[in-house]
Amino acid sequence: MPDSIEGLLNNPGLSPQHQQIAAKILQNERITFEEGVFLYEYGELPYLGMLANYIREKRHGDKTFFNRNFHIEPTNLCVYDCKFCSYSRLLKQRSEGWEYTMDEMFDIVKKYDNQPVTEVHIVGGVLPQYDVPFYVELFQRIRNHRPDLHIKALTPVEYHYIFKKAKISYAEGMKLMMEAGLQSIPGGGAEIFHPKVRELIAKDKCTADQWLAIHEEWHKLGGKSNATMLYGHIEKFWHRVDHMERLRQLQDKTGGFQTFIPLKFRNQDNQMSNVPESTVIEDLRNYAIARIYLDNFDHIKAYWAMISRNTAQLSLNFGVDDIDGTLDDTTKIYSMAGAEEKHPGMSTKELVELIKQVGREPIERDTLYNVVTNYQDYQFEEDVKPKFYKLPVLN
Ligand code: SF4
Numbered sequence: 001m002p003d004s005i006e007g008l009l010n011n012p013g014l015s016p017q018h019q020q021i022a023a024k025i026l027q028n029e030r031i032t033f034e035e036g037v038f039l040y041e042y043g044e045l046p047y048l049g050m051l052a053n054y055i056r057e058k059r060h061g062d063k064t065f066f067n068r069n070f071h072i073e074p075t076n077l078c079v080y081d082c083k084f085c086s087y088s089r090l091l092k093q094r095s096e097g098w099e100y101t102m103d104e105m106f107d108i109v110k111k112y113d114n115q116p117v118t119e120v121h122i123v124g125g126v127l128p129q130y131d132v133p134f135y136v137e138l139f140q141r142i143r144n145h146r147p148d149l150h151i152k153a154l155t156p157v158e159y160h161y162i163f164k165k166a167k168i169s170y171a172e173g174m175k176l177m178m179e180a181g182l183q184s185i186p187g188g189g190a191e192i193f194h195p196k197v198r199e200l201i202a203k204d205k206c207t208a209d210q211w212l213a214i215h216e217e218w219h220k221l222g223g224k225s226n227a228t229m230l231y232g233h234i235e236k237f238w239h240r241v242d243h244m245e246r247l248r249q250l251q252d253k254t255g256g257f258q259t260f261i262p263l264k265f266r267n268q269d270n271q272m273s274n275v276p277e278s279t280v281i282e283d284l285r286n287y288a289i290a291r292i293y294l295d296n297f298d299h300i301k302a303y304w305a306m307i308s309r310n311t312a313q314l315s316l317n318f319g320v321d322d323i324d325g326t327l328d329d330t331t332k333i334y335s336m337a338g339a340e341e342k343h344p345g346m347s348t349k350e351l352v353e354l355i356k357q358v359g360r361e362p363i364e365r366d367t368l369y370n371v372v373t374n375y376q377d378y379q380f381e382e383d384v385k386p387k388f389y390k391l392p393v394l395n
Contacts, residue, residue: 005054008047018047025051025292033245036293040237043289045281045318052288052319059298060321064360066351067367069119069325072108075099078125080157082191082202083271084233088125099127102138109142109149118366119325122153123186126205130158132166132173136180143181150367151181155189156214160206170217178221184367185218187226187261193246194239201233201272212250219256224368226259226301231286232278233265240286244293251296258369259299259322262286264307280311284318291319299369304346304354313358322365326351349380 008014008022021035031039039048077097078088100108109120120142139151154177163173192198193208206214215225229243244260251257264283267273278286291300301322304312312323326346346354348364352375355362362375 005050008050014047015042018042021292022047022051025054028295030295031293033241036241036244036289037238039289039292040240040285043285045285045288048285048288048292049318052291053317055291055295056300056319056321062359062361063321063363064316064355065299065322065363065365065369066355067119067325067365067372068117068348069121070108070112070117072100072105072120072122073124074105074122074130075125075127077127079128079161080126080202080205082205084191084201084230084265086266086268086270097125099129102134102141105138106141106145109145112149113146117149117326118372119150119152121186121325122151123155123158123188126158126161128165130162132162132168132176135162136176139177139181150183152184152186152367153182155186156211157189157205159214160210170214171220174214174217174221174223178218178223182223184223184258185215185225187228187259190228190243191230192235192239193243194235197235197239201230208246212246215256216250216254219250219254224256224258226261227257227297228261228263229290230263230265232282233272233275240289241293244290248294248296251294255296257297259301260290260294260297261301261303262290263303266306280314283307283311284314287315287320288318309354313354316355316358316360323351323355348375349382352378352380 005022005026009019009026011019014022017035017038021031021039024031024035075098076087077094077099078085080088082088105122112120122138135154139153142149142151159170159173159177163170166173168176189206190208190211191202193211195208198208215227218225227247229240231240247257247260262283264278265272265275267275267277287300287302294300299322300319301324302312302315302320304323307315312320316323326348352362356375364372364375366372
């Protein structure tokens with residue numbers, strides 16, 4: 001394998017199709033749906049990595065983003081029954097679940113008073129008591145208490161449910177949420193858009209069109225959001241490309257997406273435990289193809305808590321430029337699905353070291369990717385203090 005993307009173009013060992021795709025990337029041209037499928041079927045890891053890293057470095061150089069955030073998960077009970085979900089407890093298993101009250105959620109926010117976190121990420125199961133008035137009040141309370149904390153909350157799965165119950169349109173609902181203090185929407189609930197797969201794994205909750213329509217309404221109001229894809233279960237490669245194609249089309253229309261986040265299917269403790277998980281090689285191939293295909297998305301994110309710290313480091317050479325946040329052990333979504341991290345939380349120093357160890361430049365960002373601190377030449381207080389004292393020399 002040549003050591004540059006230009007070298008790929010004249011490599012006799014590569015097929016004309018591989019060369020043609022490399023030429024497109026070099027000329028900043030978009031690849032087609034068929035070429036996306038071709039990459040999944042015939043793209044080997046070194047080839048994909050070279051293309052994806054070329055795009056990543058052209059956009060961001062070595063910059064690698066993370067933020068300081070915490071999660072609130074209002075409940076792990078849910079009216080839906082997604083087959084891949086290790087998190088939710090159906091209503092009949094209510095004893096195994098939690099349902100935070102408004103005050104309990106607000107107490108979690110107050111715990112971070114005087115701490116330099118920039119974002120609260122709120123997402124969880126769907127229950128009738130968490131309705132439009134509830135979330136309007138919660139967002140207002142957080143906004144009034146701490147105006148500098150960015151509220152990123154709820155997915156179209158929740159919004160579709162609560163707006164339907166309140167008998168209001170998506171446009172009316174999103175406007176209400178924005179007025180209450182919502183600032184951006186996370187990427188969850190997308191799973192796989194194609195109806196054949198969605199019907200089998202996530203029946204009953206919002207459809208692909210509804211998911212996309214809610215993001216579109218939010219973008220029309222000037223809001224930003226993210227998008228995910230749950231991969232590595234029963235879907236075929238072309239379903240993944242179909243998923244990304246729908247996102248690429250909406251992004252052409254609105255420009256409101258910031259980040260694409262591939263989510264690895266984990267098989268612990270859910271109704272799809274018989275389905276094997278994808279390999280690390282497939283995970284890296286998938287990040288790389290996402291970086292190549294989604295030419296109108298600025299960022300590709302890997303959740304370090306989901307894929308492990310080592311794979312997160314590796315992913316930075318396969319198109320990923322963001323490894324999420326400090327988390328502070330405030331989410332159970334990954335650990336309950338079988339992720340290696342049982343109590344996910346990293347100090348800023350640990351995150352910075354993780355990024356520096358693989359030669360990248362650590363940048364703390366806020367939710368909208370404004371730079372909070374560039375840690376490239378930053379010295380942490382504990383590094384300045386001497387770790388040992390010189391012993392006197394005895395003659
Ligand atoms: S994935 Fe979300 S919507 Fe589906 S059961 Fe789990 S918590 Fe509910």
